Structures are given as structure tokens and as C-alpha cells.
Amino acid sequence: MDNKQFVKEIADIENEFAQWYTDVVLKTELVDYGPVKGTMVIRPYGYAIWENIQKDMDDRFKKAGSKNAYFPLLIPMSFFTKEAEHVEGFAPEVAVVTHAGGAKLEEPLAIRPTSETIIGTMYSKWIQSYRDLPVIMNQWCNVMRWEKTTRPFLRTSEFLWQEGHTVHASEEEAQEETLRMLEVYRQFMEETLAIPVFTGRKTEKEKFAGAVATYGLEAMMLDGKSLQIGTSHYLGQNFAKAFDIKYLDKDSAQKYGYTTSWGTSTRMIGGLIMAHGDQRGLVLPPKVAPIQVIIIPIAAHKGGVNEKAIELRDKLVNAGIRAEIDMRESSPGWKFNEWEMKGVPIRVEIGPRDIENGVAVIMRRDTLEKSNISLDTIENDVNNLLTTIQKDMLEKSRARRDKKIVEADSLDGILKGVEGKNFVKAGWCGCRECEDKVKEVAQATARVMCDEEGVPCKCAICGKEAKHKVIFARAY
Amino acid sequence: MDNKQFVKEIADIENEFAQWYTDVVLKTELVDYGPVKGTMVIRPYGYAIWENIQKDMDDRFKKAGSKNAYFPLLIPMSFFTKEAEHVEGFAPEVAVVTHAGGAKLEEPLAIRPTSETIIGTMYSKWIQSYRDLPVIMNQWCNVMRWEKTTRPFLRTSEFLWQEGHTVHASEEEAQEETLRMLEVYRQFMEETLAIPVFTGRKTEKEKFAGAVATYGLEAMMLDGKSLQIGTSHYLGQNFAKAFDIKYLDKDSAQKYGYTTSWGTSTRMIGGLIMAHGDQRGLVLPPKVAPIQVIIIPIAAHKGGVNEKAIELRDKLVNAGIRAEIDMRESSPGWKFNEWEMKGVPIRVEIGPRDIENGVAVIMRRDTLEKSNISLDTIENDVNNLLTTIQKDMLEKSRARRDKKIVEADSLDGILKGVEGKNFVKAGWCGCRECEDKVKEVAQATARVMCDEEGVPCKCAICGKEAKHKVIFARAY
Numbered sequence: 001m002d003n004k005q006f007v008k009e010i011a012d013i014e015n016e017f018a019q020w021y022t023d024v025v026l027k028t029e030l031v032d033y034g035p036v037k038g039t040m041v042i043r044p045y046g047y048a049i050w051e052n053i054q055k056d057m058d059d060r061f062k063k064a065g066s067k068n069a070y071f072p073l074l075i076p077m078s079f080f081t082k083e084a085e086h087v088e089g090f091a092p093e094v095a096v097v098t099h100a101g102g103a104k105l106e107e108p109l110a111i112r113p114t115s116e117t118i119i120g121t122m123y124s125k126w127i128q129s130y131r132d133l134p135v136i137m138n139q140w141c142n143v144m145r146w147e148k149t150t151r152p153f154l155r156t157s158e159f160l161w162q163e164g165h166t167v168h169a170s171e172e173e174a175q176e177e178t179l180r181m182l183e184v185y186r187q188f189m190e191e192t193l194a195i196p197v198f199t200g201r202k203t204e205k206e207k208f209a210g211a212v213a214t215y216g217l218e219a220m221m222l223d224g225k226s227l228q229i230g231t232s233h234y235l236g237q238n239f240a241k242a243f244d245i246k247y248l249d250k251d252s253a254q255k256y257g258y259t260t261s262w263g264t265s266t267r268m269i270g271g272l273i274m275a276h277g278d279q280r281g282l283v284l285p286p287k288v289a290p291i292q293v294i295i296i297p298i299a300a301h302k303g304g305v306n307e308k309a310i311e312l313r314d315k316l317v318n319a320g321i322r323a324e325i326d327m328r329e330s331s332p333g334w335k336f337n338e339w340e341m342k343g344v345p346i347r348v349e350i351g352p353r354d355i356e357n358g359v360a361v362i363m364r365r366d367t368l369e370k371s372n373i374s375l376d377t378i379e380n381d382v383n384n385l386l387t388t389i390q391k392d393m394l395e396k397s398r399a400r401r402d403k404k405i406v407e408a409d410s411l412d413g414i415l416k417g418v419e420g421k422n423f424v425k426a427g428w429c430g431c432r433e434c435e436d437k438v439k440e441v442a443q444a445t446a447r448v449m450c451d452e453e454g455v456p457c458k459c460a461i462c463g464k465e466a467k468h469k470v471i472f473a474r475a476y
Numbered sequence: 477m478d479n480k481q482f483v484k485e486i487a488d489i490e491n492e493f494a495q496w497y498t499d500v501v502l503k504t505e506l507v508d509y510g511p512v513k514g515t516m517v518i519r520p521y522g523y524a525i526w527e528n529i530q531k532d533m534d535d536r537f538k539k540a541g542s543k544n545a546y547f548p549l550l551i552p553m554s555f556f557t558k559e560a561e562h563v564e565g566f567a568p569e570v571a572v573v574t575h576a577g578g579a580k581l582e583e584p585l586a587i588r589p590t591s592e593t594i595i596g597t598m599y600s601k602w603i604q605s606y607r608d609l610p611v612i613m614n615q616w617c618n619v620m621r622w623e624k625t626t627r628p629f630l631r632t633s634e635f636l637w638q639e640g641h642t643v644h645a646s647e648e649e650a651q652e653e654t655l656r657m658l659e660v661y662r663q664f665m666e667e668t669l670a671i672p673v674f675t676g677r678k679t680e681k682e683k684f685a686g687a688v689a690t691y692g693l694e695a696m697m698l699d700g701k702s703l704q705i706g707t708s709h710y711l712g713q714n715f716a717k718a719f720d721i722k723y724l725d726k727d728s729a730q731k732y733g734y735t736t737s738w739g740t741s742t743r744m745i746g747g748l749i750m751a752h753g754d755q756r757g758l759v760l761p762p763k764v765a766p767i768q769v770i771i772i773p774i775a776a777h778k779g780g781v782n783e784k785a786i787e788l789r790d791k792l793v794n795a796g797i798r799a800e801i802d803m804r805e806s807s808p809g810w811k812f813n814e815w816e817m818k819g820v821p822i823r824v825e826i827g828p829r830d831i832e833n834g835v836a837v838i839m840r841r842d843t844l845e846k847s848n849i850s851l852d853t854i855e856n857d858v859n860n861l862l863t864t865i866q867k868d869m870l871e872k873s874r875a876r877r878d879k880k881i882v883e884a885d886s887l888d889g890i891l892k893g894v895e896g897k898n899f900v901k902a903g904w905c906g907c908r909e910c911e912d913k914v915k916e917v918a919q920a921t922a923r924v925m926c927d928e929e930g931v932p933c934k935c936a937i938c939g940k941e942a943k944h945k946v947i948f949a950r951a952y
Binding site (some may be wrong): 032034035039040041043047050067070071072093095098099100118121126141142147148158175 | 525526527543545547552573586587601
């Protein structure tokens with residue numbers, strides 16, 4: 001009873017996906033709207049996911065040779081104008097500080113929308129010789145992009161992210177770094193978020209403002225739309241020349257460096273929700289779930305139940321599992337709904353009869369399967385089950401996605417494909433007009449190019465010779 | 477030779493302490509100046525200290541029941557005016573966003589100088605019932621206070637910090653929380669930063685704008701000046717009333733909550749430098765040192781030395797020690813200076829003869845003592861030595877500080893005391909005029925009250941009856 005009543009509070013996932021998303025993020029207390037339009041407050045349950053993401057990712061970055069640093073929030077507006085494409089791309093979204101300390105500023109300051117310009121300025125000062133290269137730094141920070149239409153996690157005026165910025169002596173090394181970090185991201189998305197991604201180069205239209213080449217990671221959401229869940233940019237010498245990042249090479253010549261940048265953000269949390277959720281709410285992969293196991297005492301008024309639950313919680317916590325008990329006064333049914341909605345990977349029910357029999361009932365959130373397990377071996381069994389759930393969630397996502405990829409050789413085929421909630425692979429001649437036409441007719445964009453799969457003979461839009469194979473999709 | 481040359485590059489610690497500080501923070505690459513006046517760039521070596529601080533502190537907060545969250549950077553200016561003292565205190569320092577997304581904003585937005593107002597607004601929405609209390613949240617973020625005179629870490633327009641914000645049902649519970657967090661901070665400063673602190677209540681003049689009572693942690697720097705290294709505020713119902721933080725109590729009455737806030741910042745890094753440094757540069761406590769052990773190969777061109785150094789590094793890293801090798805081409809003497817300046821707690825020298833004898837030479841940065849240790853037991857010995865250094869550094873700081881505390885019963889005594897680089901304990905009548913007089917005559921301020929030590933009979937300034945015992949000092 002409780003169950004149905006509860007589920008009703010979340011909009012229908014099939015027919016009202018946007019409302020389902022809003023209901024889920026608010027009701028599970030991941031996030032709330034901030035007082036300023038377009039801002040979000042990340043509540044403790046949402047922030048704990050972000051902390052788990054940060055820790056996992058940060059370890060990967062450090063293994064890849066990156067060091068963290070922190071650069072200022074405020075950037076002189078004049079810095080943006082030094083790289084022509086960059087200012088064109090970001091100026092319209094910038095928030096500007098004009099007054100501070102009770103006086104008007106001489107030069108207005110931008111709140112960073114991204115930090116290539118200020119980091120480039122510092123790199124120019126720090127880098128003197130080939131011995132100083134490569135420089136590989138990352139920062140975890142907030143950035144601001146004034147957006148007209150916003151949605152929690154997916155697009156907000158302020159968001160949290162990490163941005164890596166590197167400088168290399170050669171073009172080859174910088175290109176390798178761009179692809180190496182793309183691969184670090186891909187592994188993270190699959191291994192930790194259980195989200196399979198397509199990676200590939202972006203078209204000119206979709207690339208980062210100021211990049212030579214942008215590589216994206218695209219994930220399919222439950223509604224068939226694509227979420228750009230991370231990007232890695234090869235910047236060539238564009239920023240090195242604009243910010244005078246030069247080094248004295250072994251041959252005593254002054255040379256410009258080659259730079260890259262790469263970033264992911266709190267948008268990933270939106271991706272988690274829309275890649276794994278169901279009608280009951282969130283389904284969180286164990287690696288990032290703030291609570292991995294929730295213990296619900298049954299008939300807790302009976303002697304010994306709460307004590308046994310506490311003993312069990314301590315056992316699991318000591319085994320390195322994030323376990324909690326819900327000892328509130330509400331009914332077990334109400335609690336089941338609450339924690340299912342919150343996406344906790346494993347529920348353990350423990351009542352007087354279970355204790356007598358030395359077992360507990362466990363439920364997997366991802367499959368909703370219930371089973372009995374022995375209290376004697378529960379730490380191992382739960383740990384193994386968490387590993388299984390993590391793996392199964394990726395496989396399930398991948399299988400679901402792979403069924404929703406179609407090929408098309410006409411504009412109409414692309415339209416039908418995306419209307420059927422698919423990603424559509426099609427040949428493309430490389431011209432902007434054809435790309436715009438897909439947007440106009442099918443409300444879809446070129447997500448990434450996947451030329452390595454083999455380029456079709458002709459462009460699906462104009463019929464001329466194709467230069468690329470592209471994944472088209474509607475996107476967030 | 478190398479040594480003397482190197483030391484010369486850092487200003488004299490006895491006679492030019494301010495320049496010594498600037499030399500050390502820049503030359504050790506902890507920090508650099510940002511392009512906007514008053515901003516700093518925290519470089520990887522400095523940021524690694526901050527990461528170690530964060531991790532240690534964050535564990536303590538979580539054990540104390542706090543959960544992390546993230547609130548927006550931008551606060552409507554009108555929020556500040558809701559608490560009269562608060563706006564008066566912070567309005568002059570605020571940086572203001574007036575334009576965003578290419579248009580003028582309807583209401584100007586402040587970049588947070590502290591978040592009581594925006595967090596209070598959200599708490600008002602989230603807290604309904606006594607069941608929702610207490611609320612204990614913390615956020616790690618950047619804040620901005622437009623300062624006229626700035627110095628890296630000590631006072632910058634933007635800095636990184638953590639701010640805890642709590643709501644309680646009763647006055648007693650909120651006051652307990654204020655003191656409990658003060659104690660969490662005290663333990664952290666002593667156990668992790670190896671900095672002994674005085675804690676106590678601040679005078680009305682020195683308290684946080686909007687607080688009922690502020691408690692400070694004051695640390696003595698090498699020049700005898702005090703650094704406020706953390707604060708914990710009891711806010712009473714001031715912010716609860718201003719932001720309508722109300723709950724339905726068990727007796728069905730609507731009641732205002734009682735709130736607290738507490739914060740520490742990247743200022744702590746400035747404290748570390750000025751509490752432990754010496755003429756050679758930084759001396760870092762092992763718990764926060766980015767590199768705990770630096771290995772310097774001697775006569776590295778000889779076969780087997782680098783290999784042995786790598787083996788040793790791996791052994792130490794596997795034992796959980798942050799160890800690195802300096803394999804650059806420079807001379808050992810140059811490297812000794814470099815890593816001494818950078819404050820690495822232990823140096824290990826390893827050369828061909830050492831390898832033959834199965835030993836290595838180690839040097840403690842804090843005492844500069846050298847000794848031989850066996851390669852067989854090096855992990856244990858190094859681990860024990862790190863523990864000893866951590867403990868000794870606190871004791872050394874405490875002994876040094878305790879010698880520099882004097883009592884005074886006259887304004888002249890206070891002046892002589894602070895001129896002699898001491899903290900001065902003196903009776904105070906409690907009036908603002910006397911406090912201002914100390915500032916005027918001795919350029920010293922009331923740091924904290926320590927009434928628990930016993931209040932002297934008369935005020936050292938005016939001679940009337942004393943109400944408090946105060947620690948006066950010159951301060952950062």
C-alpha cells in the first residue's frame with residue numbers, strides 16, 4: 001500500500017521523464033533551488049555523491065601525474081579578448097564584478113567560466129625552460145556560466161567541476177595527453193559511474209571555444225537523449241601564443257608550448273540519475289552511493305532487534321562498507337520506499353525470526369531481488385554483492401544502450417531514429433549546412449565522430465561524399 | 477658553500493620577519509600573486525598542504541556529526557540587510573556582480589564573504605519540526621572579502637575555507653556546539669599543525685558581525701604576534717529571527733532555532749609557516765607535509781645507487797609514507813638546501829658506501845640532527861621518527877610560546893610586553909575606551925579573554941575594577 005502511494009509522488013518515468021527527473025532530485029534531497037535564478041544548493045545526500053566522485057577521480061588524476069592547485073575566481077575581462085574564439089564563446093555567459101570594497105573597479109572582472117586564460121597567464125610566468133615541461137595541473141572549483149534555461153546538475157549558472165590544464169613541448173605529446181585523459185575519463189565513467197560512453201572527436205560547431213580539437217564523452221540517458229559527460233581539448237598553440245607560454249628548448253631556441261585542457265562537472269550526478277533510475281527513484285552504483293547498505297529493523301519493539309542491527313552495522317562498517325541503520329519510528333514499508341527512492345544499493349531487513357534463524361533478508365535495489373543470507377558471512381556476502389551490482393549495472397546500461405543505436409542514410413532516417421529515442425550513426429560530408437539541417441529538422445546534434453568504425457559512402461543529409469561517420473542524437 | 481649562498485636568498489628571520497615570510501612563501505613555490513590585486517594562486521606544493529589539512533579536518537568534522545553540502549557563491553544584496561550588525565560588518569568588503577549574461581541584473585549580487593545569510597534562507601525552508609534538529613552542515617569553498625592590505629595566506633581578497641553552520645532547538649545545545657567545535661579545532665591545531673593555541677571568548681569589539689559570542693583560537697607566531705587561526709560563533713537567535721528559522725516543537729508551539737557557525741581557512745598555512753619556520757625556510761609537521769621523506773642519491777653516477785634509492789622509496793611508500801627521490805642532475809648540496817627550504821621533515825642520503833654498509837644517513841629537518849639507520853628496518857624507524865618529529869614540534873612551539881607570556885598591570889606594562897614580542901595578560905574593566913587605548917598606545921588588541929585563570933583586581937588601563945582577564949597582543 002505504502003509503496004504505491006509513494007511511487008505516485010514521482011512522475012511517470014516513461015511519459016514525463018523531465019518531471020520524473022525534477023521529482024527525483026528534489027524528493028531524494030540531492031539538491032534544491034538556490035535563491036538566485038539558475039543556482040542550485042547541493043544538499044548533503046547529493047554532495048556525498050560528489051565527494052565519492054572526487055575521491056575516485058582525484059586518485060586517477062594523481063596516478064596520471066597531475067597535481068592539484070588553485071587559481072583565482074576573478075579574471076580581468078581583458079584576458080578573454082586575447083584569444084578570439086574563446087572570448088566569442090564565453091563572453092555572452094559571463095557574470096561580471098564591477099564594484100568591490102565600496103568602490104567601482106578600474107577594470108571589470110569576470111567570474112571564471114573556465115580558467116584557460118588565468119592559468120595561461122601564470123604558466124607564462126612559471127615556465128622558462130624545457131626542463132619545466134610537461135606541466136600537468138588540475139583544480140577542483142566552482143565556475144559560473146549565465147544560462148537562460150537551467151536544470152539542477154545538468155545546467156546551472158554556478159556548478160562545481162575539475163579542470164585540468166597541461167603544457168607540453170611538442171604537438172605529439174599534447175595530443176597524446178588529450179587522448180590519455182579522455183581514456184582516464186572513459187574508465188572512470190564505466191568503472192565507477194557504471195555508465196558506458198561513446199568517445200570521439202567533436203565537429204567544429206560543437207568544439208570548445210579556442211580549441212584545435214575537442215573530444216567528448218557521450219552517455220545515453222534513459223530517454224534516448226545524449227549527455228556530454230566530459231570533454232578533453234587539444235588547444236594546439238592557440239593559448240600558448242595568446243598568453244605567451246614559451247620555453248627555452250635544448251637547442252637554445254625560444255618555442256611556444258602546446259596546451260590541453262579537460263573537464264568534468266557536477267553534471268555527472270545528473271548523468272547518474274538519468275542513466276540508472278527507475279519508477280521508484282534513484283538507483284546508485286555502489287562505488288558512489290553515500291550509503292551502500294541500509295539496515296531496517298523489523299518489529300523493532302521486540303527485544304534484541306535494534307541491538308542486533310547495531311552489531312550488524314558495526315560489522316559492515318568495519319569491513320569498509322558504508323552501512324547505516326534506519327531506527328526512526330516510521331513503518332518498515334515507509335522506510336523501504338524511502339531508501340528505494342534514495343537508490344541505496346542493498347537493503348538488509350532484520351527481525352526477531354531472522355535473528356533466531358541466524359539470517360537476514362537482503363534486497364538488491366538494481367534488480368529488486370530478495371534473498372536470505374547468513375549472518376555469519378554477511379560482510380563477505382555483502383561486499384561480493386556490491387561488486388556484482390556495480391558490474392551488473394554497467395552491463396545493463398550497456399545492453400540497453402546498444403539496443404538503441406541505429407544507422408541512417410537519410411535525413412528522414414535520422415529524424416525517425418531520434419524520434420524512436422535512439423542514437424543515430426550516419427555519414428556526413430563535413431559541412432556546417434548539413435549539420436544545421438539535422439538540428440533544424442530532427443532537433444539533433446552531432447555528438448561525436450566515430451570514423452574508426454568506417455565512414456559510409458555518402459552524407460545522409462546532402463548525398464555528397466561523406467568524410468565522417470557521426471553519432472547524431474538529441475542532447476542535454 | 478652552497479648552503480650559505482642559498483640561505484642568503486631568504487631575508488633575515490630575526491630582523492626582517494615580514495620579508496622572510498614573503499621570501500619563503502614565494503621561493504618554496506607555495507603560492508604566487510594572482511593578476512588581480514590581492515588575489516593569490518595556490519601552487520601545487522601549497523595546495524598539497526591544504527589537501528592534507530582538509531582531509532584530516534574533514535574526518536574530525538564527520539566524526540562530530542557534520543555533513544558537507546554546497547551553497548551558492550552569489551547572494552542577493554538584500555539578504556545582508558536582514559541582520560543589522562552583519563551588514564554593517566561585511567558590506568564594506570563585498571565584491572558585487574552587477575551584470576551577467578550580457579545584461580544588467582535587477583538586483584546586484586554579492587560574492588559570499590561568509591554564508592550565514594544564504595544558508596539561513598535555505599534552513600528556513602528545510603527545517604519544519606523538532607525532528608529536523610539539530611542540523612549540522614559544513615561547506616568547503618572559496619569566499620571573497622575585499623581587503624586593502626593583503627598578504628598571501630594571511631589576508632587575501634579570495635581565500636579557501638570551511639564554514640560550519642548549525643541549528644539547535646535550545647540555547648544550551650547551541651552553546652555546547654560552539655564550544656565543542658572550538659575544541660575540535662584546538663585538537664586539530666595541536667595534533668596536526670603542531671601549533672599550541674589559546675582559546676577563549678572575544679570581546680564585543682573583536683567578535684563576528686552578528687554573533688552573540690565569538691570564541692577564537694590564537695596562535696603565537698615566531699615574531700611574538702598573534703594569528704587568529706580559527707573562530708566559533710554562538711549566534712543566538714539573531715540569524716534565526718532574521719531568516720525565519722522556525723520549528724514546530726513537541727508542545728505544538730512554533731519556536732525559533734538557535735544557530736552557530738565556525739570557520740577556518742587557508743590562513744592556517746600562513747600560521748604553519750610563521751610558527752615553525754627558521755632561517756633555512758619552512759619546517760613542516762609530518763602530518764601535513766606534502767613530502768615526508770626526500771631521498772637524495774649520493775654519487776648517483778656509480779652503479780646501483782639510483783636503483784637502491786628507488787627500492788627504498790618504494791619500501792617507504794608501501795609503508796604509507798609520502799616519500800620521493802630527487803634524481804635531478806644538480807649537486808647533493810644544492811638539493812639539501814632546496815628540500816630544507818621546502819621543510820621536508822626527513823632527508824635520507826644514500827651513497828655507494830652506505831649501500832655497502834647497509835645503512836643510510838638521515839637528517840631531521842626540525843633539529844637538523846643527522847644519524848645513521850639500518851636499511852633493514854628503515855620503514856619502521858622512519859615511521860617512528862615522523863611521529864617523534866610531530867610530537868617534538870608541538871612541544872618546542874609550546875615551550876617557546878610559554879616563555880613569551882607576561883603579565884602586566886599598567887598600560888605601560890602592556891606596551892613593554894608587546895614590544896618585547898610577548899603575549900600580555902592583564903585585567904580589563906570591560907569598557908571599549910580602555911580597549912581602544914591599548915590599540916592606540918601599544919598597537920595591540922584583545923585576543924581572547926581567559927577569565928578562568930582568575931580575574932585580576934584592577935583594569936591595567938584605567939585602574940577601575942577589572943571584569944576580565946585578557947590576552948593582549950599585536951596581531952595579524
